[in-house]
Amino acid sequence: MNLNLQNIKKQLGDFHLQLNLSVSKGELLTFLGPSGCGKTTALRIIAGLLQPDAGEIYLEGKPITHVPVYLRNIGMVFQDNALFPHMSVEGNIGYGPRSRGWKKIQIKNRVGELLDLVGLSGYEKRKIESLSGGEQQRVALARALAAEPSLVLLDEPLSSLDAALRKRMRKEIRRIQQALSLTVVFVTHDQDEAFAVSDRIAVIKDGRLVQIGSPEELYEHPANEWLGSFVGTANKIPCTVVSEDEKRYQIDSRIGPFTVSKSGVKTEFRSGEKAVLFFRPQHVEILERRKDKEASPWILKGIEYYGKYQRLELESEGITIIAEKSNTDKILPGTELFCRTDPDNIILMTY
C-alpha cells in the first residue's frame, strides 16, 4: 500500500470526518461526493495542510501524520491552479526541485521533460497570465510532478475549465498517470469525471465513506439507494417481499409482481418485509403488447430527446419511472405501454 489512512478523525464545527482507506501504488483513487461532504478536507489532511484530531497517515509505510507539509513530498494541484503569477512557467515548475535543493542542470532538464509530457514544449519562458486556462492547468500538473512526489493529490483540478476542455484534460490526466504509474488521489463532485478517470472511487457523504470500489461496482451494485441515485439516474419502487427460493425473491408492488435474482442483493430479506426495487433506465425494456397478465400498463408522460436515444417518463398507479429507448420510432405522449426488466438487473434494497 502506498497511502494508508487509519482511523483519521477531524472535527470542524458541526462537521465530523472519519476515514479509513488505502491507495495502492500506481492507482488512481477518486474521492467523489457532494460539496461539503469532506472530500477536500480529507485531501488537505493527506497533504498536511490540515492536522487530523486523531488517527495515523502512512505514506510508503512511514507514518507522516506529524511531518510538516513541506517535508512530505506530496505533489498537489489546486482548484484555482495556484500558479505563482510572479514566476515564469519554468520558475513555477522548477519551484519544487529548487526547494528541495536539486542542481540547476537537473532542474532545467526536469522542466523540459515535464513540458514535453504535458505537451507544452518550448513554454519555459512564458508568463503565467499569457497561458490559456487549459495550459495553466497543465503547468500546474507539471509543477506538482516536478519533484517526483510519491503521491499526487488533485483537488477538483478541472472545475475552472469549460465542459469541452474538462473532457480533454481528464483524458490527459489519465494518460499521464498511467504512463508514469503515479499514485493519485483525485477529488471531484462530478460523477462523469470520476467514472472516466478512476481505478477506484471512494464515495464520501457527510464525512463518512459510503462505498469504495471500481466505477462498475458502484454503478451496478450500489451499497444503498442514495449512492445508487448519486452515481446515475435510477428508478426506485417501494415493494414488499412475498416469497423467496434459492435464487430469487418474489416481489409484490403497486404496479404488479416482480422477480429479482439474489445474485446482486447484498442484504437478506425475509418474506413480508418492505423493500425498494432499484433499476437503471437502460434496463427497462419497452413492450408494445402485454406479456404478463398481471402487469399494469404505463402512460407515457413525457419524452426527452438525447440524440442517440430518448428518455421516457412513464407513470402508473402514481409511480413514475424513467426508461431509455433507442431512437428508432416515435411514440406520442399519452400512449399506453408495457415494460419489463430482467431479474438480474434489479437490485433489492432496504426500505
Added chain:
Amino acid sequence: MKAGTNFQRILPFLLLTGIPLIFLLLFFYVPLASIFAYGLADERGRITLKYIWAVLSNNYYQGVLSFTLYQAFLSTLFALFLGLPGAYILSHFTFPGKKIVSGITTVPFVLPPILVVLGFVLFFGNSGVLNGFLMKLFGREEPVIRVLYSLKAIILAHGFYNFPICIKIVAAVWGNVSAHEIEAAGTLGAGRRRVFFTVTLPQILPGILSAAALIFLFCFLSFAVILVLGGGPQVTTLEVEIYRLAKVSLNLRDAGALALIGSVLSLCIMYLYTFLQNTVHSGYISGSVSKSRPIASMFRGWKGFFLFLYIALIILLVVSPVITVIMRSFQYRFGWGDQIRFGFRWYQELFSQNSLYGTTAFRAIRNTFINGMMTVLLSLGIGTLFAYVLNKQNLKFKRLIDTAVMLPLGVSPIILGLSYIKIIQALPIEIKNQWILISLAHTIIAYPFVIRSVSAVFRRIPQSYINAAATLGASPVKIFFTVYLPLLRPGLIAGAAFAFALSAGEMNAAIILSGEKSITIPIAIYRMIGSYNFFGACALGVILIIMCSGAFIFIDKIGGVRE
C-alpha cells in the same frame, strides 16, 4: 511535548506581533500617556481635574476652542459646497479629459499644507496674482479683494484642501445608486424631485455625512494653514495654541490639558467618521449602476453655464496656486527699486551655498531626505509586520489590536510632538539630534498608511499560493521570501512612497520638535514666508513638489496599487 510544539508554533507569531507593538508602545502610547498624565496629575502625583477645569473655564481657551470648532464647521460646509457638484459630474458623466479632471482633484491630497498656504498667499494675497489682475482690470491702486490673514482665508484654504475628499467619497456612493431603482420609482409615479429625495438622497446621505466627518476632522487638526493664514488671539485654533504654549510660553501644563481635551474631541470625530463609513451602502449593487452619459448632454442651456463655471472655479482653486508657486520660484527682487527679475537665482544659491539662503535650504533638503528615508525604513518594517498580523485568520484580540494600531490616526502630530518633548525632559540624557525624534514621529504618522497599502495587496494573495508552495517543499521562511515578498512588492513600494511623501511634507510634528540643525523643507518655507522671502520659499517649494511627486511617479512606474 505537546505544550512544547505549541509554544514553538506560537513563538514566531509572538515575535512578529511583539516587535511592532513594543515600538508603538514606546513611541506612541508611553509619551502620550505621560503628557496626558501631566495634564491630569498635580505636583504630588494625585489625579486631579483642576488643570483641565482651569483650561476649560478660561475665557481665552474657551475662545480658542469655539473658534476651532467654528472654523472647522464652516470649512466643512464650504468643502462640501465645492465637492458635491464634482461628485455628481464624475459619477454621472463621461467626457474627454475625465481622467485629467479626476487627476487634478487628487493634487491637494499629495500637496504638503505649507505649499498650499504659500500658493494661497501668492495667489490671493494683497499683492498676489489675482489682485494684480483685478487691479489692472478695474484700474485701481488698492487691492480689490482682501482675504488673507482672516477666517475667510482659512476657509478658502481648507475648502481647497478638502473638497477632493468629498468628491472621492460621494462620487463612489453616488455611482453605486442603482439605475433600476430610480427607474422603478419613476414607474411608480414619482417625479424627479421626489425620486431624488426618496431614493437617491437616502442612499448617498451616509456618504456625504462620512465625507463631512472626515473633512471636519482634518480642519479640526489643521495647523500650517492656521499658523500662517490665521494669527492673533482671535484666529487661533487648538493645535496652534498647543504649539505656542509648548514652544513659546513653555507652559507644558496647560498644553497637556489642552492636548487631552483636543485628543478626546478628535477621537470622537474619528469614531463618528468610522461609524458613518460603516453605514455607507456599499458593495451591494442590485441591477445596473446608473450609466454614465456623455457630458455633451450637460452643456446645453443654463446647466452648461454652471458646469463651465464650476470647472473654471476648480481649476482656479487647484491649479493656480500651484502654478504660481512654480512661476515665482524663478523670480527675485533686484536693486534699489525692488525690481522683479526672472532667473535661476534661488536654485543657484542652493547649489553654491554661499549665502544664508543657500546653506539653510541645503540643510533643509538634506534633513528632509534623511527623515524621509528613516521614516520609510521604520514604517515599512512596522507597517508590514502589522499588516501580516492583522490579516492572519483566527487572530485573537483582533479588534483590540486593530484599534490600538489605528488610534495614532486620530491623534494630531502636534500632540505627538508635544508628548515627545515631555518624554525627553524626563530622560536622563540629552538628545542632541532632534531628527531622530522627527523620524520616529513621522513613522507613527506614516505606518497606518503602509498597513493600508500592504494589506490591500495581502488580502489578494490566495491562501492556495501559500499551500502550493508548502506542498512543493518550501519552509515558512522560504515561502515568505519566495512568495509573500515578491507578491507584496507593489504594496510595499506604494507604502514606501506614501511614507516618504508624508514625511517630506509634514511640518506639525517637525516644527514642534525641531531645533536649528534639524530644520526641514516645510519649516524652512514657513520661516521664509515669515521673513517675506516668498520667491525663495517658492524655489524650495518646487524642490519639495519634485521630491513628493517623484515618489508618486515612482509608484505609478512600478505599477503600484491604488485603493
